[in-house]
Amino acid sequence: MIIIITGTPGTGKTTTANFLSSKINCRCIRISEFADEACTGVEGNSKIIDVKKLSKKIKKIIQGDAIIEGHLSHLLGIGDIVIVLRTNPKILKQRLLKQGFKGEKLRENLEAEALDVCLIESLERHSHVYEIDTSEKTPETIVKDVLRILKGETDEYKPGKIDWSEEYFSAGADRSR
Numbered sequence: 001m002i003i004i005i006t007g008t009p010g011t012g013k014t015t016t017a018n019f020l021s022s023k024i025n026c027r028c029i030r031i032s033e034f035a036d037e038a039c040t041g042v043e044g045n046s047k048i049i050d051v052k053k054l055s056k057k058i059k060k061i062i063q064g065d066a067i068i069e070g071h072l073s074h075l076l077g078i079g080d081i082v083i084v085l086r087t088n089p090k091i092l093k094q095r096l097l098k099q100g101f102k103g104e105k106l107r108e109n110l111e112a113e114a115l116d117v118c119l120i121e122s123l124e125r126h127s128h129v130y131e132i133d134t135s136e137k138t139p140e141t142i143v144k145d146v147l148r149i150l151k152g153e154t155d156e157y158k159p160g161k162i163d164w165s166e167e168y169f170s171a172g173a174d175r176s177r
């Protein structure tokens with residue numbers, strides 16, 4: 001089985017995938033390790049990634065079961081199950097600030113989380129998509145949630161239950177400061 005772990009930057013994909021990988025003894029492929037090979041240019045501080053090229057590279061190295069993590073992992077045209085990690089934009093903002101995000105880049109990412117961008121993109125491309133609200137959870141608890149999903153206990157994680165848009169967009173014009 002190929003498990004895709006996706007989500008807005010800072011939602012805990014790498015942390016969760018590392019825990020999950022050791023828990024179920026499954027290889028973890030980190031998209032960020034292939035970003036340079038699939039990079040076609042730079043815009044500001046961000047790499048422009050050729051998703052087709054990235055997909056080709058990843059497909060080449062996949063053998064058997066794998067966890068694929070990264071915020072582009074749901075766009076590669078592979079995967080049996082997609083787990084979208086979600087984080088309340090208020091909490092996400094603190095994490096991203098710590099990682100040096102600011103200005104437009106910070107705002108774009110918070111908005112993407114408030115607007116369910118990764119979830120919607122996943123639903124457009126995959127049939128088995130679930131979301132986990134990680135806001136108040138430790139990585140250990142999140143991995144327990146993932147294991148429940150893998151066992152078929154999916155009710156709690158069906159898409160559409162998480163909505164921060166009202167809270168986020170009613171909180172004021174510029175949340176990036």
Ligand SMILES: Nc1ncnc2c1ncn2[C@@H]1O[C@H](COP(=O)(O)OP(=O)(O)OP(=O)(O)O)[C@@H](O)[C@H]1O
Binds near residue numbers: 007011015095142
């Ligand atoms: N469940 C959690 N609770 C609190 N903090 C967390 C949790 N998961 C991750 N973090 C922290 O949030 C930050 C971002 O985590 P991580 O790097 O795993 O996110 P990511 O989704 O892989 O981000 P990116 O897309 O930038 O690679 C790290 O500082 C990490 O320690």
Ligand SMILES: [Mg+2]
Binds near residue numbers: 013014015070
């Ligand atoms: Mg990461």
